[in-house]
Amino acid sequence: MKSAVETLNPTRVRLTVEVPFEELKPSLDAAYKKINQQLSIPGFRKGKVPARVIDQRVGRGAVLEEAVNDALPKIYQDAVNEGELSPLGQPEVDITELKDGELLAFTAEVDIRPELEIPDYSGIEVTVDAVEVSDEDVAEALDQLRDRFATTSVVERAAAEGDVVKLDLEARVDGELLDDGVAKGVDYTIGSGRLLDGIDEAVTGLEAGAEATFASELKGGSAAGREAQVTVRVETVSARELPELDDEFAQLASEFDTLDELRADSRERLARQKQYEQATSAQEKVLEELLELVEVPIPEKLLQDEVETRRHNLVNHQLGQLGMDLDAYLKMQEKTAEEFDAELKEQAEKGIRTQFVLDEIAKREQLSVSQEELTEHLMRRAQSSGMSPDQFAKAVVEGGQVPMLVGEVSRGKALATVVESVKVVDTNGEPVELDDEDETAETVEAATEAAETTESTEAPAAEGDKDEAGEAKSNS
Structure with a gap:
């Protein structure tokens, strides 16, 4: 086999390959064997049809095509290895010459990894934020921990920011109730921003049993991205109560006995995170x-x-x-x-x-x-x-x-x-x-x-x- 590599641009080459016909013999034998198994000719047992009969019935051209298709991947890979190429993707193959008993020639264009010049990078200098944990950072972390251990209790008053409300919702687009536009018994913390735009304003000030309607763009579902009229009904209003920040809370929320130990651990955790x-x-x-x-x-x-x-x-x-x-x-x-x-x-x-x-x-x-x-x-x-x-x-x-x-x-x-x-x-x-x-x-x-x-x-x-x-x- 002879092969040559022509660089078309920094990321693409053309391989030109010539293969002596004798190198196709294994693939040619495999082609006859494969076709033989598919033929049924009176007077011959299946798989025992002579090559000359196959040439007459199927055509030598069909046999050659099958042989070439079988041989090309390995021949192409040998040419790639010989050219020390790093191909990206599959090649575009064009058979330029196929002379029975003499020669197979083809070209293959393929993208390759570009040759890169890596300069000296030791002079790179970057600046990042210093690792500093303030008392405010620790206080915020402890507040978040308290929030996880918050309790709720139903109250008989209007809903306010921070309250947990149980809601029923219905969404309509162009006056039609959406098939997936009904939700019941949804727990929502006012001010969390985790539901629909406009819902905080709609439910703030409502007591249990009251309802309101507001416009909002739906974020998901069958009408995602469209504006809907959403009716929300408040089932219950619950106030959230945070535990006191003391030694008892430290024992409840961690493996530590005192608040000072919990605070020190929080500072260490924040430092590792930063x-x-x-x-x-x-x-x-x-x-x-x-x-x-x-x-x-x-x-x-x-x-x-x-x-x-x-x-x-x-x-x-x-x-x-x-x-x-x-x-x-x-x-x-x-x-x-x-x-x-x-x-x-x-x-x-x-x-x-x-x-x-x-x-x-x-x-x-x-x-x-x-x-x-x-x-x-x-x-x-x-x-x-x-x-x-x-x-x-x-x-x-x-x-x-x-x-x-x-x-x-x-x-x-x-x-x-x-x-x-x-x-x-x-x-x-x-x-x-x-x-x-x-x-x-x-x-x-x-x-x-x-x-x-x-x-x-x-x-x-x-x-x-x-x-x-x-x-x-x-x-x-």
Whole structure:
């Protein structure tokens, strides 16, 4: 086999391949065997029809086509390996010459990972917020804890902010009661903002048994995004009572005996949380600076596929679960379709650029992923997905997503390598030490969130290539 690589642009090449006919013999034999099993000719047992009879009945051209379709994936992959290419997606194959008994020639155009120049990034410097926990922060945390242990009791008075009201609701659009527009016995805390716009104003001042009607844009359901007339009836009004902040509360809400111990623990927890937020902020800022240093050409087809993947996931999964369509979502977000498309493209570009740059750094630094690191990452992903580790691992293996997880860990280690070599200071001018690779991996995972199209399209030529070969047009 002879092959040559022509660079069409920084992200696309054309392979020109010539194969001596004798190299097709295994595939040719397999083609005759396959066709033989499909033929039923009087005078011959099934599977025992001679090749010359098959040529007469089916045609030599059909046999050659079957043989070429069988041989192309391996020949293409051999040419890719010989050219030391990193293809993205499936190739566009064109058979340029097929001479029976002599030669097979074809071209294959395919997108590839671009060659990247990674400059010295040790000069990067970023500033993050200092880790400071104020008395007000601790007081707010304790108030939130008290809120979790609040009790309610029914009162005979008008509802006010902070009260819990039990509501019946009916929503009408254009005067018609919606099939999914009735809800009864809904508990709602006035002022929480967790239900419908305008409901706080509607129920404030109402006593049990009273009702009011207000206009509100529905956030979900069959009429999501449309304005409805909502009638709300107050069944009961309950006042919330917070426990006293004392040693007794500390014993109720924690493992501590005194309020001072609980307060000290809250301060430590807040400090750890702020340290985590500081580390995440530093990694995000370092990544932004790194991407600014590297020019990354992106294959247009890959970008289009990534944008469509993001759009599909949003419309069919996220919005679909909320009973909302894209128009309603855009209206709620106060965005035009053009703004949405531009934002989607920008996010897709950043995800692909992040993956390319960090993969290149991982390659240059010869970063490998151990089984222990992969297992730890899998456990974190399982926890965030709400699945058990066994369930998540099974889904990953069955979906062929193990390389994706390996890539996430590898890119996390690459970013950690960069972060270790740059300068990170806080707003007080103090140096910040970052050594939590788990947080770094999570930062990368967020940055490359939906760039998994890149990962999945890098597999060596397989069944998909057979489809391309089957559709290839001969110019001979």
